Amino acid sequence: MAVMNMIQALNDAHKVAMRADEDIVVFGEDAGYFGGVFRVTEGLQKEFGKERAFDTPISENGIVATAVGMAAYGLKPVIEIQFADYIYPGYDQIVSEVAKMRYRTAGEWTMPMVIRSPYGGGIYGGQTHSQSPESLFTHIAGLKTVIPSTPYDAKGLLLAAIEDPDPVLFFEPKRIYNGPFSGHHDQPVVPWSKRAEAEVPEGHYTVPIGKANVVREGEALTVLAYGTMVHVARAAMEEADVDAEIIDLRTLVPLDIETIEKSVRKTGRCLIVHEAPRTSGFGAELSALVTERCFYHLEAPVERVTGWDTPYPHSYEWTYFPGPARIKTALKKVMAD
Amino acid sequence: MARSERRPNRPALALHVPEPPYRPGDTPDYSNLEIPEAGSAPRPDVACDDSETHPLVNHLVRVLDDDHKAVGPWDPKLDPEVLRKIYRDMVTVRIFDDRMYRAQRQGKTSFYMKCTGEEAIATAAAAAMDAEDIHFPTYRQQGLLVARGYPLVKMMCQIYSNSGDHMKGRQLPIMYSDKEKGFFSISGNLGTQFPQAVGWAMASAIKGDSRIAMGWIGDGATAEGDFHAAMTFASVYQAPVILATVNNQWAISSFSGIAGAEQATFASRAIGYGMAGLRVDGNDALAVYAAVRWASERARSNNGPTMIEFFTYRAEGHSTSDDPTGYRPKEESEAWPLGDPIERLKAHMIGLGEWDEERDSALHEELSAEVRKSQKEAEKLGVLSDQGDENKESMFEDVYAEMPWHIAEQRDAALKEGE
Ligand SMILES: Cc1ncc(C[n+]2csc(CCOP(=O)(O)OP(=O)(O)O)c2C)c(N)n1
Ligand SMILES: [Mg+2]
Numbered sequence: 001m002a003v004m005n006m007i008q009a010l011n012d013a014h015k016v017a018m019r020a021d022e023d024i025v026v027f028g029e030d031a032g033y034f035g036g037v038f039r040v041t042e043g044l045q046k047e048f049g050k051e052r053a054f055d056t057p058i059s060e061n062g063i064v065a066t067a068v069g070m071a072a073y074g075l076k077p078v079i080e081i082q083f084a085d086y087i088y089p090g091y092d093q094i095v096s097e098v099a100k101m102r103y104r105t106a107g108e109w110t111m112p113m114v115i116r117s118p119y120g121g122g123i124y125g126g127q128t129h130s131q132s133p134e135s136l137f138t139h140i141a142g143l144k145t146v147i148p149s150t151p152y153d154a155k156g157l158l159l160a161a162i163e164d165p166d167p168v169l170f171f172e173p174k175r176i177y178n179g180p181f182s183g184h185h186d187q188p189v190v191p192w193s194k195r196a197e198a199e200v201p202e203g204h205y206t207v208p209i210g211k212a213n214v215v216r217e218g219e220a221l222t223v224l225a226y227g228t229m230v231h232v233a234r235a236a237m238e239e240a241d242v243d244a245e246i247i248d249l250r251t252l253v254p255l256d257i258e259t260i261e262k263s264v265r266k267t268g269r270c271l272i273v274h275e276a277p278r279t280s281g282f283g284a285e286l287s288a289l290v291t292e293r294c295f296y297h298l299e300a301p302v303e304r305v306t307g308w309d310t311p312y313p314h315s316y317e318w319t320y321f322p323g324p325a326r327i328k329t330a331l332k333k334v335m336a337d
Numbered sequence: 338m339a340r341s342e343r344r345p346n347r348p349a350l351a352l353h354v355p356e357p358p359y360r361p362g363d364t365p366d367y368s369n370l371e372i373p374e375a376g377s378a379p380r381p382d383v384a385c386d387d388s389e390t391h392p393l394v395n396h397l398v399r400v401l402d403d404d405h406k407a408v409g410p411w412d413p414k415l416d417p418e419v420l421r422k423i424y425r426d427m428v429t430v431r432i433f434d435d436r437m438y439r440a441q442r443q444g445k446t447s448f449y450m451k452c453t454g455e456e457a458i459a460t461a462a463a464a465a466m467d468a469e470d471i472h473f474p475t476y477r478q479q480g481l482l483v484a485r486g487y488p489l490v491k492m493m494c495q496i497y498s499n500s501g502d503h504m505k506g507r508q509l510p511i512m513y514s515d516k517e518k519g520f521f522s523i524s525g526n527l528g529t530q531f532p533q534a535v536g537w538a539m540a541s542a543i544k545g546d547s548r549i550a551m552g553w554i555g556d557g558a559t560a561e562g563d564f565h566a567a568m569t570f571a572s573v574y575q576a577p578v579i580l581a582t583v584n585n586q587w588a589i590s591s592f593s594g595i596a597g598a599e600q601a602t603f604a605s606r607a608i609g610y611g612m613a614g615l616r617v618d619g620n621d622a623l624a625v626y627a628a629v630r631w632a633s634e635r636a637r638s639n640n641g642p643t644m645i646e647f648f649t650y651r652a653e654g655h656s657t658s659d660d661p662t663g664y665r666p667k668e669e670s671e672a673w674p675l676g677d678p679i680e681r682l683k684a685h686m687i688g689l690g691e692w693d694e695e696r697d698s699a700l701h702e703e704l705s706a707e708v709r710k711s712q713k714e715a716e717k718l719g720v721l722s723d724q725g726d727e728n729k730e731s732m733f734e735d736v737y738a739e740m741p742w743h744i745a746e747q748r749d750a751a752l753k754e755g756e
Contacts (some may be wrong), residue, residue: 029588029591030589032354033356033360033590033591033664034590034663037589037658050354050356051352051354054354055354057560057595057596057597058528058558058588059561059562060561061561062560085525085526086526086527089528089562124721125447125509126447126508126512126525127508127509127525128524128525128526129525278743308733308744308747308751309743309744309747310732310733310736310744310747311507311736313505313506313507313732314447314498314507314509314510315498315506315721316506316724316726319726319732319754320732325754325755326750326754329753
């Protein structure tokens with residue numbers, strides 16, 4: 001066991017995977033020599049050479065498209081898009097090519113690859129360093145979408161994603177790279193080293209894709225969250241002193257519907273929390289699923305806590321961010337008799 | 338899927354991954370970098386066939402020689418008043434950058450980007466164009482705003498996201514916009530502005546207007562598809578536009594070779610699109626002026642677009658979030674052979690007898706005082722770090738012309754939040 005922050009855990013996952021499988025190649029803007037602007041790929045070029053870990057031209061379209069070609073050859077690209085906000089030039093390749101290849105060729109060509117990208121707000125990054133675009137990918141058949149919330153999960157999920165036969169969008173909540181976030185921006189960041197989830201096994205292990213994690217068991221309500229919001233929601237529940245069952249989805253597609261259903265049937269109430277804007281956000285899908293499948297067990301309408309339907313502003317960061325106050329308001333509603 | 342074994346009688350293929358000549362720990366030496374003599378580049382007629390410019394894409398338009406004298410056919414023979422204006426703008430930009438960099442370090446805002454070493458490019462380009470022409474800039478052309486007389490206080494208010502920011506704090510610091518000054522909204526998404534400049538120029542042509550557009554992009558961002566879109570549309574419609582690539586050698590941690598500069602100059606991309614191309618010493622304010630003047634006359638006389646590469650060097654970190662000692666030698670900017678654009682123009686003016694050390698220190702003092710005064714004024718309206726949530730409902734405005742019900746509901750919820 002080693003104590004790691006999320007960046008170190010992700011870095012370690014790359015190393016474990018690349019040592020075991022020579023077909024893994026890692027590339028992206030600033031991802032080679034420098035090891036990425038967040039340093040997730042640090043040291044890979046040194047250990048594995050420039051042909052397996054390299055810098056790319058600034059073209060997200062080119063990064064994804066060449067990954068398609070490499071996957072077609074039989075390599076396994078693990079690519080970095082510097083910020084999720086910059087993934088859009090690569091969107092056509094992801095949606096039209098990566099996602100649909102297995103289907104359109106009935107399995108003749110497949111696209112095993114991982115597209116990693118830091119996402120989310122809470123860092124004063126303005127509209128181009130704060131977005132949560134996950135639902136633009138969960139909407140696309142053929143893609144898996146994974147979002148870790150701890151160093152332990154980050155490493156295990158990334159290794160699982162790399163071994164997955166299908167393309168995986170791997171969004172990393174950059175606000176919690178160095179430590180979990182309670183949602184109280186005026187309080188100091190607690191480093192991961194103070195938390196049990198920072199204990200990361202050495203070597204290989206996986207956290208299965210498609211399996212949620214019950215972070216906290218409880219009876220009063222079910223809270224569905226992922227990424228940074230797992231920690232924000234958890235802090236809010238503790239402050240409100242409610243016996244919440246908190247589920248970290250970990251994978252959005254394919255979703256662990258069983259764990260969700262079981263929990264909501266038990267608690268009869270469901271609160272969904274995400275940073276992304278509300279309209280057509282992943283919470284809409286979750287709300288529909290819970291309502292369709294657990295309607296007769298529900299004691300109150302499903303509630304969603306989300307970012308607002310505006311672009312992410314630079315100022316008013318904490319008015320935009322779905323923090324403790326917004327969660328508490330929704331909690332009151334969902335707990336009403 | 339099994340890969341077939343390599344045939345033993347054929348060579349093993351190898352991937353070429355460009356590597357900069359120097360990394361941290363190395364001693365950079367650019368003494369054998371090919372820098373053509375000042376004055377050696379021919380100056381074709383502005384109405385020439387694009388092919389006549391093509392030898393220039395591997396040359397370097399330079400006016401100021403090693404003794405800081407203006408030489409050769411590109412000498413714009415500027416009035417001393419114009420020289421002093423460009424000089425003043427450059428010095429303003431440098432002082433402004435230093436102040437705002439420090440403000441970020443003091444925690445007054447979230448982010449800042451300097452253009453140190455590149456000041457000549459935007460300021461001299463602004464001088465060479467008409468005030469009514471429009472720019473589609475990147476985040477390193479603050480010199481355009483300064484040169485066009487945009488109030489420093491307003492720039493600072495944008496940087497602080499305070500109540501003096503007409504964009505209501507929506508954008509990251511330095512992502513300015515000012516319609517009146519012909520300065521299009523800066524995007525954080527690289528490259529997007531480049532083909533947009535072409536579209537504006539096409540519109541001007543559609544309407545029989547006389548204004549032209551200038552699009553800006555960094556060396557790194559030329560790799561984006563938008564670069565190609567800009568070049569293609571500009572060429573197809575012979576749009577009245579100047580397309581400028583600022584090659585400052587670096588794109589965060591990757592050197593220009595990762596954007597293709599090992600194989601060909603950025604200016605030479607003009608050839609494939611059948612466009613005029615110029616490669617210009619970006620640390621030579623007179624060369625910058627002359628090239629932009631040439632391209633603007635060409636565009637304005639319906640002779641089509643020009644791609645200009647400004648060859649320069651990013652003397653400091655990419656931004657306040659970057660520490661360049663992790664990927665390039667500390668001494669590299671010192672070793673870079675084209676010198677400091679401010680020092681070069683100053684020496685030139687002194688040589689002409691149009692400037693002296695006394696006036697220079699007076700100017701520095703005057704501008705430092707002006708920048709400090711502007712900063713005080715801007716800070717009266719607040720800095721990012723002490724921003725409360727007054728007026729937070731403004732966050733919900735301008736998503737659409739008319740606010741739909743769902744955003745109105747969210748605004749009302751936000752106002753109640755935390756009560
Ligand atoms: C579409 C997109 N991809 C990536 C980024 C992240 N990024 C911001 S600036 C930058 C480097 C740009 O280098 P260059 O174009 O040479 O301009 P310079 O910073 O040197 O002026 C990168 C990769 C971005 N802003 N937008
Ligand atoms: Mg650059």
